[in-house]
């Protein structure tokens with residue numbers, strides 16, 4: 001398949017403007033003749049649904065939660081980047097663009113990232129106007145903080161709950177439209193498949209989680225904003241119900257899946273404490289502004305942190321990356337933590353942890369300043385570990401946090417399936433092989449508020465009257481398949497719970513496709529996953545019934561999809577014979593253990609095309625052309 | 638450690654529920670309360686019984702999905718945390734722990750411990766927003782807001798919409814929830830234009846959904862996982878009275894939705 005990113009011609013700075021100027025428009029009276037389905041109500045979905053409705057389209061928004069306010073965007077702590085340069089510290093659209101491309105290890109599209117940086121300022125304006133209580137300075141103007149991978153202060157924040165506040169902003173805009181009757185909101189509704197009619201995405205099949213009812217929805221366009229697929233690892237910082245079902249089913253209906261192996265392992269999470277653990281909790285990266293990361297210099301040093309003298313501590317990030325220090329990007333910091341733990345210098349009971357120490361900051365600034373900046377994070381830490389981080393250093397370890405890969409989209413955020421748009425973490429577009437901190441919120445809102453509403457019209461303009469009826473044969477077919485799967489699960493009466501399978505898959509993924517990946521390990525995973533999958537279909541046990549609330553059944557469908565997606569992830573990781581960003585192949589590293597890219601061969605997007613059950617997927621490549629930035633080895637030293 | 642849980646089981650909204658008692662397997666005191674339910678559910682599944690349905694998602698105290706009344710207290714024994722942030726170290730070996738759903742008429746039970754909190758969304762739809770079309774906003778620094786005002790707005794905005802306030806109140810009042818949203822938006826310059834309509838419409842939606850009145854017991858703020866203060870209820874009352882008075886001087890009542 002030829003993947004055409006449809007990037008507008010002309011200078012980088014003018015591309016977005018030119019795109020909008022050249023766009024087809026839908027006239028206002030026609031807009032209300034179009035039905036658009038938005039799946040997901042997080043930052044991307046919520047902002048898109050609200051904005052499309054404001055423009056006059058008829059929108060149906062679905063989410064599996066009880067309320068659109070619950071989406072996992074809500075858990076983002078640290079902040080949102082924008083090139084406002086309010087700090088007068090040398091920031092600009094270009095610098096944000098450059099940092100993001102470099103942070104992504106030169107594996108993202110220049111044009112997309114530039115546009116992201118361009119609209120970043122509008123996001124802050126929009127959210128402030130909605131009443132998002134951003135942090136302020138005493139003069140009443142907006143405050144900023146720094147984040148990893150940048151040397152300017154461009155991150156806007158609302159205490160340690162920025163994601164919550166931005167999401168509630170989008171939710172308020174969405175709620176207003178629901179109240180006005182322009183958005184039909186369907187909570188407790190899970191998308192189980194995509195319906196394609198004559199090669200175009202024209203509808204979805206859903207299950208009502210309360211009644212078990214299976215429904216058909218036809219539309220002129222379908223927008224997926226369903227988040228990332230990090231729960232393929234089972235243990236992660238994702239919400240427990242986050243899943244890949246919508247994007248995976250769309251993939252199986254023809255949408256290419258791009259760069260699945262680009263997964264982000266966040267360096268500052270609370271370490272795993274036991275087998276029973278159900279989720280990992282992030283400690284915001286913003287803590288690295290004031291916390292210093294260290295481990296003992298000596299292998300196996302079991303002394304309490306306070307008993308280890310200064311000269312026996314290794315502040316390894318400051319040592320290895322003096323100019324970025326504790327604010328080195330996420331992939332680099334995570335790998336460095338793994339390295340010191342592999343050397344036997346890790347701390348805590350399991351030895352899988354490093355210290356994040358606030359002692360210096362507290363003596364420099366006083367405890368009250370630290371409390372003001374991070375109080376709620378220290379509280380969370382206390383609740384989980386029963387330790388007081390004002391007195392003893394936090395223990396942290398990397399955990400799966402975000403997925404840069406996702407469905408392939410062109411510049412207009414449309415997948416290779418016409419009519420299917422993909423936003424936010426669910427698409428692959430802007431972060432390359434590694435995402436910088438405070439950029440997920442920026443991208444989700446950019447896509448939903450400012451990009452999609454200016455691109456979807458290009459598709460819709462030619463589609464008036466093409467919306468099929470839900471009686472169309474394609475709906476029959478897809479609905480039958482969905483029902484068949486549900487019946488299989490309920491009648492299987494096997495011996496093992498869904499959760500036990502999810503756990504096993506997660507362990508496998510983390511072992512063979514986690515922070516360090518090898519040809520050998522990945523080949524092994526590609527043998528083991530299909531075996532586990534087979535066992536899953538044969539032996540899974542789903543109690544309960546179809547026509548009612550059934551959490552085991554919900555989970556079974558999601559784990560079934562993870563079982564397939566996990567395999568693709570490993571295949572992608574095996575095929576990408578280089579290291580870049582969050583994808584670290586141990587065979588490909590520099591003398592001092594840094595990621596070694598092979599630009600001649602791999603400066604491209606890998607977009608996998610589904611070929612049918614049991615068949616090897618087809619690899620399509622979109623090559624990445626860098627016209628404005630020179631690809632270089634990332635250097636944070 | 639091991640505990641027993643006495644838990645509410647109810648097949649669906651229509652059916653009658655009742656308590657059932659289950660023994661936990663051996664637990665680790667660092668487990669979260671929900672992880673304890675997870676392991677009991679694994680056992681139940683293996684025995685062919687239906688697992689206990691309960692709501693949860695983020696498991697870090699921010700999404701507001703988890704609920705549960707634990708030993709009579711919404712969100713369990715500790716102040717200022719949600720159920721998902723409650724750990725087994727707060728209980729003793731051999732404890733019998735009672736686990737019930739949030740109980741309030743406007744929140745019908747869907748199954749076991751899961752309730753439907755849709756009326757909260759309805760209240761927000763009635764006025765919990767600032768009307769600002771995408772793209773129409775002025776520069777964010779064009780409106781300076783004193784740190785104090787911004788901080789108070791943030792205190793109010795911290796609400797996670799879990800509904801514990803309603804579950805704790807004998808009148809099933811939602812005034813803390815509504816007061817927090819009204820105080821956030823009405824306290825900010827951005828929220829001034831719609832101040833009166835906001836409070837009137839949200840209160841009307843609250844009444845319509847069947848939430849009761851506040852009789853100043855403040856059980857709500859005591860159980861709030863975000864420790865939202867009941868001062869916001871006073872603020873709500875003040876805004877409501879002022880708006881009612883101002884409206885009575887206008888020739889025509891403003892329509893609900895702008």
Ligand code: FES
Pocket residue numbers: 692693694695696697698699700701702703719720721722797
């Ligand atoms: S599960 Fe999200 S607040 Fe408890």
